[in-house]
Amino acid sequence: MGSIGTLLSWGSDGWLDEIAYGVFVTVSLAVATLPLGLLIGFFVALAKQSSEASVRMAGNIYTTIFRGLPELVTLFLVYYGAQIGIQAVIRTVQPGATVDVNSFISGMVALGVVFSAYVSEVFLSAFRAIPRGQYEGGYAIGLTKGQTMRLVVLPQLIRIALPGLANLWLILLKETALVSAIGLNDILRWSGIAARVEREPFLFYSFAALMYLCLTIISSFGINKIERAVGPQEPAR
Amino acid sequence: MLKIGTEGAYPPFNNLTADGQLVGFDIDIANALCAEMKVTCEFVTQDWDGIIPALQAGKFDAIIASMSITPERAEKVDFTQKYYNTPSALAGPKDSPLTGVTKADLAGKTIGVATSTTHFNYASQTYTDSTIKGYPTSQEFLLDLSNGRLDAVEDDISVLEEWLKTPDGACCKLLGQPSPQPDEIFGQGAGIAVRKGETDLVNKLNAAIKAIRANGKYKEINDKYFSFDVYGSEN
Numbered sequence: 001m002g003s004i005g006t007l008l009s010w011g012s013d014g015w016l017d018e019i020a021y022g023v024f025v026t027v028s029l030a031v032a033t034l035p036l037g038l039l040i041g042f043f044v045a046l047a048k049q050s051s052e053a054s055v056r057m058a059g060n061i062y063t064t065i066f067r068g069l070p071e072l073v074t075l076f077l078v079y080y081g082a083q084i085g086i087q088a089v090i091r092t093v094q095p096g097a098t099v100d101v102n103s104f105i106s107g108m109v110a111l112g113v114v115f116s117a118y119v120s121e122v123f124l125s126a127f128r129a130i131p132r133g134q135y136e137g138g139y140a141i142g143l144t145k146g147q148t149m150r151l152v153v154l155p156q157l158i159r160i161a162l163p164g165l166a167n168l169w170l171i172l173l174k175e176t177a178l179v180s181a182i183g184l185n186d187i188l189r190w191s192g193i194a195a196r197v198e199r200e201p202f203l204f205y206s207f208a209a210l211m212y213l214c215l216t217i218i219s220s221f222g223i224n225k226i227e228r229a230v231g232p233q234e235p236a237r
Numbered sequence: 238m239l240k241i242g243t244e245g246a247y248p249p250f251n252n253l254t255a256d257g258q259l260v261g262f263d264i265d266i267a268n269a270l271c272a273e274m275k276v277t278c279e280f281v282t283q284d285w286d287g288i289i290p291a292l293q294a295g296k297f298d299a300i301i302a303s304m305s306i307t308p309e310r311a312e313k314v315d316f317t318q319k320y321y322n323t324p325s326a327l328a329g330p331k332d333s334p335l336t337g338v339t340k341a342d343l344a345g346k347t348i349g350v351a352t353s354t355t356h357f358n359y360a361s362q363t364y365t366d367s368t369i370k371g372y373p374t375s376q377e378f379l380l381d382l383s384n385g386r387l388d389a390v391e392d393d394i395s396v397l398e399e400w401l402k403t404p405d406g407a408c409c410k411l412l413g414q415p416s417p418q419p420d421e422i423f424g425q426g427a428g429i430a431v432r433k434g435e436t437d438l439v440n441k442l443n444a445a446i447k448a449i450r451a452n453g454k455y456k457e458i459n460d461k462y463f464s465f466d467v468y469g470s471e472n
């Protein structure tokens with residue numbers, strides 16, 4: 001059993017390199033999930049305010065399911081369920097074949113769909129904050145539906161949705177800790193192993209907490225930057 | 238090529254080290270079995286909670302991770318014979334007034350045990366007059382024991398002995414082994430789990446376990462880690 005310095009050193013005596021790899025896994029998973037979640041969330045939000053009743057209902061069912069299921073259950077369903085399902089299908093064609101569903105992709109999909117369900121609600125409230133007149137103004141100067149969305153609505157939408165989305169991003173960053181259950185070695189899994197092997201739980205879990213805190217602080221800086229960029233300039237009326 | 242799943246956080250049986258190596262009794266036994274069966278083996282580490290689903294989903298072919306053979310688990314997977322069977326024991330603070338580990342001795346006391354383990358099943362059935370506190374892993378209740386929140390903890394004797402050697406464990410001592418330890422609860426020890434119906438693999442592994450017991454390889458590995466015989470009674 002070494003000193004704190006040795007335990008947290010880089011290289012073969014310390015766990016810093018392992019935990020750093022965990023930070024890398026956590027960050028890359030969160031970063032990979034973000035665009036997926038935002039994209040799905042945006043379209044679900046569009047669906048939920050569609051004029052077509054069946055599309056609205058599909059959107060509502062989607063959010064009800066993925067906000068309702070515990071994240072861990074969703075994760076297990078995607079990781080184990082998908083593997084067993086895909087394998088069963090492939091084995092009807094080619095018996096004895098094995099499929100390996102990648103745990104990173106599973107984590108991304110599971111966290112992505114849960115994230116998107118929450119994102120859709122944030123977008124929905126942002127959509128409702130944009131007055132009808134903005135669309136009508138867009139159409140009146142001859143913009144198409146797509147152009148109105150892209151040039152008139154979206155910039156305002158992002159500004160209004162940003163605080164809510166920033167919240168969800170921070171939650172996502174911490175929720176990635178669940179993936180240790182499907183064999184991905186993230187911050188928490190490595191800290192947990194180190195804590196149990198070295199029997200220094202306080203040290204390693206505190207260190208993990210510090211890592212998450214650092215990621216959150218770095219995110220806050222990033223979010224502030226974006227907030228300033230999309231700016232306070234309210235369009236002149 | 239055989240893929241072997243293990244947990245990687247259960248010293249001294251299977252754990253990852255600071256330089257990323259997988260070491261421990263389970264690992265050495267697995268390597269000896271693979272050498273005996275003349276197959277190449279590859280280890281996959283996986284968190285305990287998802288280890289049986291991962292086996293069933295085909296992430297690996299066998300679990301060698303100190304998994305106790307229980308009827309509950311045997312409904313989901315097939316087991317080989319045991320490859321070791323260490324008894325369950327209780328530990329408590331050094332100044333503990335407890336003189337024994339019977340139900341009466343522990344009445345009114347708080348006992349820490351890891352849930353989803355045989356020790357938990359035993360404690361909750363045996364110590365009905367005590368408060369049983371469940372924890373996710375042994376790490377947490379050992380921490381609580383050294384913090385003085387528990388009167389006793391129950392776990393495998395090898396795990397407790399190992400912990401008592403550490404600075405954190407200096408607070409505490411072994412209180413004793415509960416007796417009798419019925420097979421219906423503790424099972425027949427730790428076995429190797431494979432997917433249901435893979436009888437061929439089970440037979441090969443059983444033959445390999447017998448072979449390394451007979452040729453002295455098992456004893457060599459046993460003595461590297463333990464001062465006592467972890468195999469338990471012959472059967």
